[in-house]
Amino acid sequence: MTLAHRPGGHSAARRRALLGRATLTWPGLAYITAFMAVPVLLVLGFSFLTRGRFGGVVAPFTLDNFARAVEPVYLRIYAVSLLIAAATTALALLIGYPTAYAISRLPARWRTVALICIVLPFWTSFLIRTYAWILLLNSEGPVNRTLLEIGLIGAPLRLLYTPGAVIVGLLYAYLPLVVLPVYAALDRLDPLLREAAMNLGASRARTFWDITLPLTIPGALIGAIFVFVPSLGNFVVPELLGGGKTVMIGNLIRDQFLEARDWPFGAVLALMMIAVLLGAFAGQAAIARRINGTARA
Amino acid sequence: MTSMAATPLIRIRGVGKRYGSVTALADVSLDIHHNEFFALLGPSGCGKTTLLRAIAGFEDPDEGSITLTTGDTQPADAGEVDLLALPPNRRPVNLMFQSYALFPHMTVSANIAYGLEREGLARSEIARRVADVLVTVDLQDKASARPRQLSGGQRQRVALARAIVKRPKVLLLDEPLSALDRRVRADMQVELKRLQHEVGITFVVVTHDQEEAMSMADRIAVMEHGRISQIADPVTLYQRPVSAAVADFIGMSTIIPGQAAVDGFTALGERLPAAPSGVIGPALLVIRPEDVRLHADDPTDAAMGSLSGTVLATHFFGGTSTTTVTVAGLGRPVLATQIGPPAHRIGAVVRVGWPAERAIVLPDTP
CATH class of the missing domain: 2.40.50.100 (RNA polymerase II/Efflux pump adaptor protein, barrel-sandwich hybrid domain)
Structure with a gap:
């Protein structure tokens, strides 16, 4: 086939087309290069080097950082982090999906109002919102006082500085990130598919299980990734609400760069986080392809 | 013929529907008979699709009644069912959507089996009927394909199979051929007509294409601004239109x-x-x-x-x-x-x- 083309004219046209495309895409390419490719390559490079005495990295190439990353003490931290992030994600889906579903059933103008209310907390500083939970959860806080007053408990519960408090804090912080993609998926779902199911004899509940839920799973998975990944890497919430007793991988990475001054080991940990993220997106894409019945995206 | 006229399969009386100040349907009355190929014809916005959706249960008329005769052939057990009192999933009518509305996450045979599964039929019975209907619409080799892997004409046949496999008393078709290109459309017109004879189901088709209505339907209701202008067989409609608008629209x-x-x-x-x-x-x-x-x-x-x-x-x-x-x-x-x-x-x-x-x-x- 290609042999039949006149090489000169063909490649000239191709070059021009590529040039035209490059002209349009360079701002995006420049952005990705400067803020994603370069940092990731730096992290990748650092991970094979030796720690410098006062931070930074020095020359000898080594794989020790990777070997260290699988020591039992760190494996425990990963396990705790994964558990907390997974619990947060599960709760976020359990609360976020019904919330998004309820919003998608509202009359059109109330939908916008509800969505604004969902993202409104984002306009306040993340730190302030996390501090607010300290006030809510401490032994003299409103939660304990209410429980004491209605006689459910005899003495204040220890709510603050527990893994539970960390999960509550993360859940509160990232819940909108599951509501929005699920809402978008529900909004995009062709309402005629639900009508078709009912026309074929399915009840409302049956229609939800057979049509609405499966077809919005890709959106829910995007939401799950949006909650899971930052929950895994968060270090502010474990510190403030976990009281430093719950160490997550985010705290570990932060400490390597700022306190232990072990940049290479921090870089290895950061690479692991990136790998988790890529794996999660690849999994989501594969499931979405399967559900939509497209051979390739 | 006169006895058929006496007990129509579907009786629509005085149906009206308004959206705010817009009148979608105004005092629509008509009878659809057993085994008839009936067309609702009119320009877009004339209310034909609203009427079809009201029969299927996806629109609630503000007034009027839609009833279905049951126990079709024996006058002894003939009864009338108030369709408007039933939720859409309990009505013995099936709708073929204009966009087909095939379930993208299910295979062709799962799409077709879906309605039968809802009836709680035995697996073997479902498998047999799905296989039969796949032969009817000539899609045996596409049973395990997904809708996205099919051509427009094939999707249309899956949608049709999914509706007729339920053996409804009435099959409603919303612009069944509009998504197909001209040549496939001509073939499918013949095909639909043949199928209707073969399966013996009453067809009610909504279309804006007068040629399509004329070539397929036994009787046509011409609709304009939510009202019925004329109900007649194609020849009468062509030769004896009751208004210039009907004459202009037909031919x-x-x-x-x-x-x-x-x-x-x-x-x-x-x-x-x-x-x-x-x-x-x-x-x-x-x-x-x-x-x-x-x-x-x-x-x-x-x-x-x-x-x-x-x-x-x-x-x-x-x-x-x-x-x-x-x-x-x-x-x-x-x-x-x-x-x-x-x-x-x-x-x-x-x-x-x-x-x-x-x-x-x-x-x-x-």
Whole structure:
């Protein structure tokens, strides 16, 4: 086939087309290069080097950082982090999906109002919102006082500085990130598919299980990734609400760069986080392809 | 035929539906008979789809009733079911959606089996009926394909199979052929008609395409602005339209406004050929292109009416040709169809006439 083309004219046209495309895409390419490719390559490079005495990295190439990353003490931290992030994600889906579903059933103008209310907390500083939970959860806080007053408990519960408090804090912080993609998926779902199911004899509940839920799973998975990944890497919430007793991988990475001054080991940990993220997106894409019945995206 | 008319399968009486100030349906009454191929025809926004969705249960009429006769053939156990009282999933009617609405996450056979599974049939029974219907629509080799892997015509057949496999009393089809290209459409028109005979289900099809309605339907309801203008078989609709709007919508026509009197029809200061119609006063004369005769302008030919005009354009379609003639004083040109190539050149002056009994005279009511 290609042999039949006149090489000169063909490649000239191709070059021009590529040039035209490059002209349009360079701002995006420049952005990705400067803020994603370069940092990731730096992290990748650092991970094979030796720690410098006062931070930074020095020359000898080594794989020790990777070997260290699988020591039992760190494996425990990963396990705790994964558990907390997974619990947060599960709760976020359990609360976020019904919330998004309820919003998608509202009359059109109330939908916008509800969505604004969902993202409104984002306009306040993340730190302030996390501090607010300290006030809510401490032994003299409103939660304990209410429980004491209605006689459910005899003495204040220890709510603050527990893994539970960390999960509550993360859940509160990232819940909108599951509501929005699920809402978008529900909004995009062709309402005629639900009508078709009912026309074929399915009840409302049956229609939800057979049509609405499966077809919005890709959106829910995007939401799950949006909650899971930052929950895994968060270090502010474990510190403030976990009281430093719950160490997550985010705290570990932060400490390597700022306190232990072990940049290479921090870089290895950061690479692991990136790998988790890529794996999660690849999994989501594969499931979405399967559900939509497209051979390739 | 008279006994069929006595117990229609679907009886629609006084159905009305408004959205705010917009009237979607106004006092719609009609009967649909057993094993009939019935078409709801009209321009977009005329209410035909709203009526179809009301039968399926996806629109709630503000007023009126829609009932379905059960126990079809035995008059003894014939009863009437109030369709409007049933939720959509309990109505014994199936709808084939314009966009087909196939479930993208299910295979072709899972799509078709879905409705049967909801009936709680045995697995073996479901498998048998799905296999049968796949043969009917000639998609045996696509059973495990996903809708996205099919062509438009194949999707349409899956949608049809999914609806008929339920053996509904009535199959509703919303613009069933509009998503297909012209050649596939012609094939599917024949196919739908054949299928309807084969499965013995009453078809109610919504379409804006008058050719489609004329070629497939036993009877057609022409709708306009949420009202029914006329219900008749295609031939009656074509030859005896009740209004200029129906005449204009069904087939090509030339419409000439004038005055009707007991002894004839007058327009543009001339008496035009028309049989006595009973219409007196302002009237419209409707004439079909195939009834119009054109003659080279010969003053001695007195038999040919007295309108004359100039040939504006000619179109040759192979078997037939159409000549467009402008007549001074008429807003729209007169169309004339004849067998074979056009007989007059562009710019020629011709006499325009037609047999008096072919002219349709209708009262001109605004």
